[in-house]
Amino acid sequence: MLVMAEVGTPREYEIVIEPSQGWLKVKWDELWEYRDLIILLVQRDFISRYKQTALGPVWHVLQPLIMALVYAVIFGRIAGIPTDGIPTPLFYLCGLLPWNYFSQNITTGGATFINNAHIFGKVYFPRLAVPISIVVANLIAFALQIIPFAIFFAWYKLTGDHAPTVRLTWWLLLFPLPLLHVAVLSLAVSLLMAASTAKYRDLVHLNQFIIQIWMFVTPIIYPLSKIPQQWHWLVWANPMSVPVEAFRLCLLGHGALRPAEVMISLAITILLLFAGIAVFQRVERTVVDSA
């Protein structure tokens, strides 16, 4: 009955529709009004993704596991890339945690306008709700990925051989921070990619290429210690490097981050976020006209 009472109260609304000016006018209050939609989009994503597959969520456990084992064989055994004494499967699993979350976000988020062209042409809601819901929905896959990591971690810890490199530290409690960093960064990149692919479909292919290359310039399959000192700035110019290193620090107790590097990475991320919001908004105003 309480619910009924709420429905009955009309609110003062005044919507003014006019050609908009400015690059960064996000109606945050309106986005908040639509929070239920974001939740339901997350739910839709989850249900639709797992209803059709036989193994369902198990894929999110298997995929990084297989990847990590393949990397362990190719990069660890054959190429002989060292992992700073960390057991190779654990090293790769730890790097893949933030990376898979990031790449899943930008792959689907980067196609926001393409995948939702029909719905965007028929109904209004804050378009930002879609990429935001993707970033939230993929947290479920992220959580599932922690399972193989945790199993490997426990196994190496208990067998005892790797005690000095596999460490549980208080840093563990801070791991939501790099996760948040990845979420914001992937939202920013999603917005940039979504805006670019809305205008030029061809860029879908370029974006896939960027994602592949980006992985190799991020310290996921190699440790930072293997990079010659004069190239370090290049690694730190990549805003994904800090959260990946931070994951290793938090989950494996290994490595160190200097405040300057963290600051640069955060600054680039925020810059990208503003750029992303600006171009996304620019595109969302008239994207329907060309569809």
Next chain:
Amino acid sequence: MKPIVEVQNLSKLFRLGAIGASSLRESLELLLRKKRTAPAVAPENQIPSDRAGEEPNSFWGLRDVSFTVQPGEVVGIVGRNGAGKSTLLKILSRITEPTSGRAILRGRVVSLLEVGTGFHPELSGRENIFLNGAILGMKRNEIAAKFDEIVAFAEVGPFLDTPVKRYSSGMYVRLAFAVAAHLEPEILVVDEVLAVGDAAFQKKCLGKMSDVARAGRTVLFVSHNMQALQSLCTRAVHLEQGRVAAIGTAQAIVAEYLSRISSATGEKRWPIESAPGNEFCRLTTIRVVTSAGSNGSVLPSKHDVVVDMEFHAEQLHQGLCVGFDLTNSEGVTVLRSYQTDGASENWPAVRVGGNHWRCVIPAGLLNGGVYFLCPRIGIHNVSWIVSIDGAVEFELMLDHGVSPFWNSLSGSNRPGLVAPILQWQEAVL
């Protein structure tokens, strides 16, 4: 009282396909071409100067449209295809932005430009009710409060937990309309959505719409169903080529609109020098008339529909096929006809110079509705010479039936693509 909807000098400029590049390559090519010369435009693509905007290759989808709507009014919007109705609704629904001018909406808006937007086939009916409601701007608790009513209206109770991909199309449409109909916004914007579903459901939808109107909500309604417009709407706006042609009572506007479209000719002519085609055939005229001689764009179905084609041949070609497709407003090809369809001794002869042929679509075959004549001329098995979609538009009023249920004016057409009256008799064993 302040008007609930105020539209002030709303204009929308569209750029034509050629300039609004859709691929990177086109964009780059365009950039290179612009540097060298001004873009070459075929004469037929050039926009008459009165429709051109500041930019070349653009046209005004809406031009200086102004009107106001008082709370509780139900306003119909009429106009031919391309008159700007959909553009106006899209701007008022905030799907796209105007180029200039503005609109003020003093209330929550829900727009129903399509039934079932955002339905996900994998989700159950229950999940889709919540998702669709949220997409349309409802809060979760508002949907929960209306949930039972929605389910009852849609008559899908036993299938609530079935994925909607297993629903029949009727159930799907009922559920989708039910969600939208129970939103209770202050302003409801509806586009032609009542054209879906069976007759009984359409009646139910119209009933719900008039309930909404009687409850004091404001409705903006686009429809080709003049009957529904007249019975639901208090006022109407007639759009023509993006401008407001007239505003007035629904009765007056519908009458004015009908008289205006029936005086437009269902004909397309080209001067010989720019006629589409090649040396074997240049199409100069395609038009539709009835056997009774009326040469307008609204024709009664009880007379033959005569398709008239005039073309010019400089050289003869054995394989020349002259014909047309008849398509309906949904883009379905209802029929295709060529002069070569029958036995060759009955084909009209092609002469060097002018040719004037006609083809009769017999009375009492076609259903009521909007049709398009699309000339299709080619060399048999070799190539197309002329192929133009929607060259001529005309509307057929269904009036060849004896029974009152066979009448466009009774509110609906006969179900089916065609509406012939067939022979029935007792089977003799």
